Amino acid sequence: xxxxxxxxxxxxxxxxxxxxxxxxxxxxxxxxxxxxxxxxxxxxxxxxxxxxxxxxxxxxxxxxxxxxxxxxxxxxxxxxxxxxxxxxxxxxxxxxxxxxxxxxxxxxxxxxxxxxxxxxxxxxxxxxxxxxxxxxxxxxxxxxxxxxxxxxxxxxxxxxxxxxxxxxxxxxxxxxxxxxxxxxxxxxxxxxxxxxxxxxxxxxxxxxxxxxxxxxxxxxxxxxxxxxxxxxxxxxxxxxxxxxxxxxxxxxxxxxxxxxxxxxxxxxxxxxxxxxxxxxxxxxxxxxxxxxxxxxxxxxxxxxxxxxxxxxxxxxxxxxxxxxxxxxxxxxxxxxxxxxxxxxxxxxxxxxxxxxxxxxxxxxxxxxxxxxxxxxxxxxxxxxxxxxxxxxxxxxxxxxxxxxxxxxxxxxxxxxxxxxxxxxxxxxxxxxxxxxxxxxxxxxxxxxxxxxxxxxxxxxxxxxxxxxxxxxxxxxxxxxxxxxxxxxxxxxxxxxxxxxxxxxxxxxxxxxxxxxxxxxxxxxxxxxxxxxxxxxxxxxxxxxxxxxxxxxxxxxxxxxxxxxxxxxxxxxxxxxxxxxxxxxxxxxxxxxxxxxxxxxxxxxxxxxxxxxxxxxxxxxxxxxxxxxxxxxxxxxxxxxxxxxxxxxxxxxxxxxxxxxxxxxxxxxxxxxxxxxxxxxxxxxxxxxxxxxxxxxxxxxxxxxxxxxxxxxxxxxxxxxxxxxxxxxxxxxxxxxxxxxxxxxxxxxxxxxxxxxxxxxxxxxxxxxxxxxxxxxxxxxxxxx
Numbered sequence: 001x002x003x004x005x006x007x008x009x010x011x012x013x014x015x016x017x018x019x020x021x022x023x024x025x026x027x028x029x030x031x032x033x034x035x036x037x038x039x040x041x042x043x044x045x046x047x048x049x050x051x052x053x054x055x056x057x058x059x060x061x062x063x064x065x066x067x068x069x070x071x072x073x074x075x076x077x078x079x080x081x082x083x084x085x086x087x088x089x090x091x092x093x094x095x096x097x098x099x100x101x102x103x104x105x106x107x108x109x110x111x112x113x114x115x116x117x118x119x120x121x122x123x124x125x126x127x128x129x130x131x132x133x134x135x136x137x138x139x140x141x142x143x144x145x146x147x148x149x150x151x152x153x154x155x156x157x158x159x160x161x162x163x164x165x166x167x168x169x170x171x172x173x174x175x176x177x178x179x180x181x182x183x184x185x186x187x188x189x190x191x192x193x194x195x196x197x198x199x200x201x202x203x204x205x206x207x208x209x210x211x212x213x214x215x216x217x218x219x220x221x222x223x224x225x226x227x228x229x230x231x232x233x234x235x236x237x238x239x240x241x242x243x244x245x246x247x248x249x250x251x252x253x254x255x256x257x258x259x260x261x262x263x264x265x266x267x268x269x270x271x272x273x274x275x276x277x278x279x280x281x282x283x284x285x286x287x288x289x290x291x292x293x294x295x296x297x298x299x300x301x302x303x304x305x306x307x308x309x310x311x312x313x314x315x316x317x318x319x320x321x322x323x324x325x326x327x328x329x330x331x332x333x334x335x336x337x338x339x340x341x342x343x344x345x346x347x348x349x350x351x352x353x354x355x356x357x358x359x360x361x362x363x364x365x366x367x368x369x370x371x372x373x374x375x376x377x378x379x380x381x382x383x384x385x386x387x388x389x390x391x392x393x394x395x396x397x398x399x400x401x402x403x404x405x406x407x408x409x410x411x412x413x414x415x416x417x418x419x420x421x422x423x424x425x426x427x428x429x430x431x432x433x434x435x436x437x438x439x440x441x442x443x444x445x446x447x448x449x450x451x452x453x454x455x456x457x458x459x460x461x462x463x464x465x466x467x468x469x470x471x472x473x474x475x476x477x478x479x480x481x482x483x484x485x486x487x488x489x490x491x492x493x494x495x496x497x498x499x500x501x502x503x504x505x506x507x508x509x510x511x512x513x514x515x516x517x518x519x520x521x522x523x524x525x526x527x528x529x530x531x532x533x534x535x536x537x538x539x540x541x542x543x544x545x546x547x548x549x550x551x552x553x554x555x556x557x558x559x560x561x562x563x564x565x566x567x568x569x570x571x572x573x574x575x576x577x578x579x580x581x582x583x584x585x586x587x588x589x590x591x592x593x594x595x596x597x598x599x600x601x602x603x604x605x606x607x608x609x610x611x612x613x614x615x616x617x618x619x620x621x622x623x624x625x626x627x628x629x630x631x632x633x634x635x636x637x638x639x640x641x642x643x644x645x646x647x648x649x650x651x652x653x654x655x656x657x658x659x660x661x662x663x664x665x666x667x668x669x670x671x672x673x674x675x676x677x678x679x680x681x682x683x684x685x686x687x688x689x690x691x692x693x694x695x696x697x698x699x700x701x702x703x704x705x706x707x708x709x710x711x712x713x714x715x716x717x718x719x720x721x722x723x724x725x726x727x728x729x730x731x732x733x734x735x736x737x738x739x740x741x742x743x744x745x746x747x748x749x750x751x752x753x754x755x756x757x758x759x760x761x762x763x764x765x766x767x768x769x770x771x772x773x774x775x776x777x778x779x780x781x782x783x784x
Contacts, residue, residue, distance in 0.1 A: 073103070127172055130300065176654065190586070232653045237324075258705065259702060264491060287329070322391075332344055332409075346358060356506060358503070385535040416454040455470070455475075485694060493694070493695075544745040546745035571638070574606065575759070578612075584607050585682050588604075608638065631762065659675075701725070715739070734748055
């Protein structure tokens with residue numbers, strides 16, 4: 001009851017002598033400091049809104065314009081060409097104001113209007129400049145004169161020291177491609193996957209669609225593109241993510257790993273203390289918009305809107321569709337440990353707790369002997385099963401009373417923390433198997449010890465390893481990767497640990513105990529939890545996962561072959577898949593469209609006529625020079641498709657939106673229905689390191705995340721996430737399903753390893769350089 005007493009600011013007792021009033025100075029102080037903190041945040045938000053609202057100008061430029069106008073007036077010039085005089089005539093002021101004062105007021109009003117007009121003009125010019133994308137299609141290192149002039153103009157109109165959201169109003173809208181272009185690109189993409197008869201039938205369907213229904217649907221899309229910031233993103237979030245009724249665990253959520261070969265401290269509470277503190281440091285920078293916007297080639301800004309719901313957000317289940325709710329700055333995290341849920345406040349008297357104090361509080365949770373409430377231990381399984389059953393259970397059992405209050409604590413938390421009682425990471429006795437187990441643990445855990453609805457959950461293992469699990473609807477993986485990179489770097493290189501492995505600093509022993517949440521779980525609710533757990537467990541058990549850390553060479557050697565590393569890996573995957581299955585498949589590679597306002601992703605269809613011709617030639621034993629020529633063609637084609645996807649000329653988002661419009665109109669299209677029913681048997685994604693400056697890869701190559709992964713998209717297919725670590729390591733995260741007899745994550749990993757080596761041998765027959773690279777790789781410290 002200590003927490004309850006501390007939460008009450010005053011108490012009173014009625015006695016025969018009157019009312020005995022007792023004030024709690026500590027509670028009143030907390031209320032006062034909380035209010036001060038809240039007002040500070042409001043002032044910062046207002047200030048940032050003003051700065052962002054006038055960008056690329058600055059608020060101080062208003063004063064410059066006013067002084068310039070007043071100065072020209074005193075030289076008896078009229079820069080307004082009579083407008084100031086007109087304003088003065090209609091100025092609703094008292095007769096007591098002198099004419100000179102009226103002239104000054106009129107001049108200030110004119111200056112303000114002129115300033116706003118200049119801002120609008122600069123923003124419009126910047127928007128037009130950012131609509132130019134020819135720079136992306138030019139050969140790397142060879143910039144045309146037009147592009148050089150364009151770069152100079154973008155830098156002139158971009159202003160100085162932009163905040164995170166400064167460019168939002170200047171980003172162009174995502175263009176709607178022409179129907180004929182999308183249909184043409186689609187038919188080209190499926191040609192290597194169909195025989196002549198199938199292709200002829202699909203061509204007929206596409207032609208009929210293009211000449212009839214397609215133009216009508218396109219008209220509605222163009223109308224939406226004029227009205228909305230992005231004609232894709234809201235429908236993509238709603239229909240692809242929020243309306244999905246299947247479990248989000250494995251099917252939608254994704255994960256990110258810790259450092260591969262080092263653990264900064266083996267103490268679980270200490271690791272949690274440093275990184276939780278780092279998360280809140282990041283949130284503080286996010287609230288102040290001090291995070292630098294992503295600039296491609298240090299010039300072209302990317303959309304930052306996905307950052308808005310990173311913290312204090314949760315997916316809320318519904319019977320027909322889920323919603324994402326976002327609250328304002330929670331001062332606590334929700335913590336799960338051995339079947340119990342806790343509220344851990346990270347602010348005390350208006351200040352953020354130090355890492356050592358958070359470690360102290362985490363250790364209190366670890367040492368707490370209290371057992372879980374009845375039905376509490378596996379409550380999280382509700383978030384892991386199908387959405388309809390969770391939505392019904394939420395309304396029936398968690399809409400009032402103590403259950404609602406405890407659920408609100410979890411959903412409104414800054415983020416969710418799991419203190420796992422297992423050890424994970426690269427174990428010395430069996431490194432490959434331990435990495436696979438680590439990946440599966442991050443993806444689904446025990447199916448009840450994560451809260452899969454939270455925007456992200458952080459897992460801390462018993463041996464000090466950590467990881468992150470992200471919910472997909474509110475943002476894509478690069479956004480979660482951004483905060484994860486910051487936390488890993490801050491944890492190791494800025495905060496650090498003492499010699500014993502504990503967080504640095506002192507502890508305020510008067511900190512209140514973390515608050516254990518209470519629940520009243522009925523037998524009927526327990527039955528529903530058990531059913532949800534059975535569904536989730538079956539799904540988790542079916543996942544076959546393999547993490548392949550390829551260390552023979554990396555992107556450094558690939559670039560020496562004058563090949564795009566991403567195109568090289570995509571050709572590798574095509575070759576590996578063909579060798580395993582003897583055929584090609586529809587291949588998905590995620591590309592971003594954040595060059596446009598509220599842009600998210602687009603699909604690059606990596607299986608092309610060129611890639612299939614190369615694979616067949618290589619497998620049929622064609623001469624090496626022929627294979628090399630075909631590989632170059634396939635690689636260039638892939639790069640072309642990737643650039644087109646990034647610049648709004650993709651295929652799949654356009655077709656998806658046409659399908660949504662057809663459903664709104666109640667119209668059936670055999671073409672759209674068939675296109676959207678095609679399975680992605682190879683779903684791929686590259687996770688790039690965004691903040692290289694935070695890490696020292698030259699001296700500490702082991703201090704970098706192993707990347708992350710996701711579950712298979714098709715029941716009979718593979719999910720492959722890959723990332724390049726420095727110049728010498730490539731990590732692959734491969735997933736599939738045990739229930740499919742034709743897929744095996746480990747065998748596919750072996751095929752990838754062989755294909756990578758075969759392609760390098762093809763492109764660089766002299767392997768002396770490769771072996772030298774391998775020998776000269778920085779040695780990393782293995783975990784003990």
